Amino acid sequence: MLPPSSVLSSLFSYIDEHKHQYIQNLREAVAIQSVSGNSENRKDVNKMIEWTSNRLKSLGCKVDLKHIGFDDKGLSLPDVIMASLGDDPNKRTVCIYGHIDVQPASLEDGWASPPFELTERDGKLYGRGATDDKGPVLCWFHALEAFQATGKIPVNVKFVLESMEECGSKGLEELLIAEKQFFDNVDYVCISDNYWLGTERPTLTYALRGICYFHVEVEGAALDLHSGIYGGTVQEAMEDLIYLLGNLSDKNGKIAITNFYDNVAPLTDDEYDLYKNILFDVDEYRNSIGCKKLLYNEDKVQILMHRWRHPCLSIHGIEGAFSEHGSKTVIPRKVIGKFSIRFVPNQSSKEIEKLVVSYLEQKFKERKSLNNLKVFMTGFGDLWSEDPFHPNYVAGSRATKHVYGVEPDLIRDGGTIPILLIIQKVTGKNILLLPVGQGDDGAHSQNEKVNVKNYIEGTKLLGAYLYEVSQID
Template identity: 35%
Template structure:
């Protein structure tokens, strides 16, 4: 490990400059004007994989943005590791809130600031550097390695599941290794053992056949905004519990070990409230601690709400249409499509008199849970301890990476989520950054994992 550390120290400036090159590419997958930038990023990564010695490197075009594949399979009888990551990024708006341009990587306070720095170019790049470092140090890898890097994660990976299904043999592996999550806190590594799933719905509530004059009709006809608010108020009870029949039927409670570990780590509520500009943390189910509510409990959230006049000044109308966007975060054993239907049924059955409700079903993503006592998880824990000097926390993540469940089910392989970001690194927000203390440590931890699973 000391030899690898010395090599990384020698190559540090070069490695950081290469990361900056990748971060300068404006690979925003959701905006059509950046389609060529996404292709440029795919080419950059493809060339980098070839440069470090990967074989069978190819850029695979899809109906959307490309997938990059490469492998190095020379170790007969050794495990095969499939590394997944993504090179696409979120839009940068609002630009005026960035302290430095989002695609001009800047280092300050031992952090690198740029869109994609932590989600996920920076973390994905650690794997490329780990393979390069092992090859430069030893001339070979302790395992067989495959890369599958996509450019559509930020828009829901619409083409990747089909690619996985059509290329099971090509992608076959003993473990899928992903770094697109974060640590518990500075100096405290974490392995994400659970991700929440999701489902989305959009509702349109209609009353009259047009907006109406509030002077001529006010007090006599239904107001779509009023009725929508009335309907939405039925979705939660007074304690924050989702008030939809059978919503919690398949929810599994945390184990005593997980609750104990969460309690031991502690939680600074006052610090969080101050950082968020809040006076209390009372969202969700009041019968559960905050850490549980944001990681291991399902939710139903109103994400967008509109109807009637939205412009400057006053327009005295009674709106005939009102709209809402809803998403649910789901935990292991809940089925997104089933939850969509339960929420849809609730909305239709509780619609106020005098209106019609149209419910459109949106995206879904499955939750994911991996046993913390599985061999690959324990190997990852050993790798973290070797580099960081302490065992990692097993963390349930409140967010969703739907493709993780697809890798697990389609390839029938365990998935290990080894994150090196830190909470508060502003992923999806202005001033996104990555703490450089986890750059070489992240590379070393990945190297250690690849060496340990050889045994």
């Protein structure tokens, strides 16, 4: 364990002494039902914005509420909070992103206690938003306040706090581009809105896979047909589609698209070693999703690499076919298969689009179908990755050691977080994902929680991170 400097020593003591106050603050925040997905909750979302602004103001922040337009129903979208604390040219400036809206929740969904009443049981704080993302946002506030009480804040801070994150961050990209000058003097970006891989070892996340989403449309007739009357005389669109989808990958998940793997960065031995040392419990992972058995003989390194480092393809469903309960004898006239590919360095969405379209068109041609085919990429999210040995990550690592006494695992994630790419674009700076919560916190699920330990040590972690940023040469 690194010897904590006296700055951190007083900071950590102060934080420990204020534990009950911090939990009380989280209780207040959780009680505001800022569900962005229901327009009936818009007033609660606005209340949460006001509550948060007031806290920022009492820290001494300059707070701007930015209007970002209207939703489909003509209601104002919730304002984005852009706040600044300090403008000392001799200090580093850290940009912090977070969100204060939450997923819907109701007792009937299977919560053990009311989701909007923070409830402590067995050292865990249950409540919607406890870990995603009200808890971590409050950790930032408390860390700053603790610095003020025990000395001074070692960096300048810029906050972007939005309230539409759970609805695809509506309006945020346009706003941040328009407000680009807000980020002019930012040196580093830090986001605490994800989770440790498991429940024991802290982590830093330095990469995400990209995604390309495809629609494959086969059209056979001008109307849905009755299978008793027409079955046997027409080439059915559904059968063509099943054939195409069935040719996308083999039973081991290997993608069958011609030349697909050409640009995947080769694995190095060092990389293999990095994965070998990550703390990850395969049994816990398998049991948490209720599978009988995982792929790759459940080898830890293989499982982690296939989550983060290898591309994969998933077939999500079919639009236009019969999808309800029961039985219906329809021959659907037009069906649209939906699948997506998660891609990795050094692949690109443009290249994958080309490979997929030409492969499926070729397969369809070989089949000599009488029907019409359209293949198109409907969306994509670029991959994101940072150098995990960048000073911003070193600061995160050192902060982790101060608080938890261990090196964090450097991990990737298999999903895509579009907001990262936006922030990368407007700041051009290194972004650190520095999670407070654990892998079992249940963001988006029933009984979302943050452990008291993570909440309090997380406050120290974010404080120590700001301190370590100030120490970067």
